[in-house]
Amino acid sequence: MSVLDPLSHALAALVASFHSTLTALGADPATGLTWTLSVVAVVMTVRLALLPLVVHGVRSAHAAARARPQLADLSHRYRNRADLESIRRLREERRAIAAEHGQSRLGCLPMLLQVPVWIALYHLLSQVAAGTSVGAMTPALVASLGAATFLGVPLADRGYVGLGPAHLAVTAGLALLAAGLAFVTQRYVVAPNTVTDGLPQAVATAQHLVPLASAVSLLVAGSVVPLALLVYWACSGAWTLAQSAVITRWFPTPGTPAAARAALRAG
Structure with a gap:
């Protein structure tokens, strides 16, 4: 069992749900168009869900850019100082600059949280295309996608x-x-x-x-x-x-x- 299995199963449920919705709206469940639209709908849904992380990333980039000149000047002032007091003051001033510009202590971590989602979606589509059922993507749905063009x-x-x-x-x-x-x-x-x-x-x-x-x-x-x-x-x-x-x-x-x-x- 992979640590990404919960994500893969959640994404499989999304694919199956969109396929069912399109079928209920009159689309042919066996056609490639229906399956293609299902995949596209999942991508758009996931990207919309991840927008808050994108906004956080933009704000973090802006904060880092505004703080960069001050941090560069700070590094220049404390260069070649290796005593404990200087190191302590350097850290304090860095924290003060970060707080002044609203830099998040999480850094780029929120943006990295997107990576497991895309890896899980990659593995899901790979497994389903190979004929392996995953969660809500039952053998019947997998066979249908495999036959679609x-x-x-x-x-x-x-x-x-x-x-x-x-x-x-x-x-x-x-x-x-x-x-x-x-x-x-x-x-x-x-x-x-x-x-x-x-x-x-x-x-x-x-x-x-x-x-x-x-x-x-x-x-x-x-x-x-x-x-x-x-x-x-x-x-x-x-x-x-x-x-x-x-x-x-x-x-x-x-x-x-x-x-x-x-x-x-x-x-």
Whole structure:
């Protein structure tokens, strides 16, 4: 039994519930469209539920950016001081600065709480596509999803090579869409809203490689994961792009290029 099983069962209940709801509204329970919409509905529901953590993350980033100049000056003043009294005063002044700017003691922990949810959803879709029942996703529902198709390609099929050119076009198209969304989000939306001043050169270089690495990893993963997961990744990527664009335009982090552009628009 995995520690993620409770999350996987909760997400399985969501998938089954949305499938039942769409069926009750007149949708064909066996079609790929119904199952695709069920997966999309689960992604949107989870993302809406996680919005409070996103808001907390934005506020934490703003607080950290406002505090950064003072913390840098503090580190400069206390550099080369290793006596216990100096260490004590340094900690006290850091706490005072954090309190002044409203920095949370939890740091990025609330944002990290999202990770188990996405891992659980990944494993759920992988298991169901492999024919394994999970919680409310009974053997009958699993068999139904396994037989359903998206643009003619079974949702349970894996990889780029399968039923011919149409199979390749659908799977590669979804993988390229997910990869493109990830690249655009990281390169043109997230990066301009990220503070890089004062970062070590190695860290700054690594940040420049994140967009490409994200896109390549999705393209590689697309060769082994079921089509249902590619649908999930594309839907989630579209949400992430829209959410990040809203944050960058209307709630930019102080000290970033995005904040400078916002100031120009306001002025």
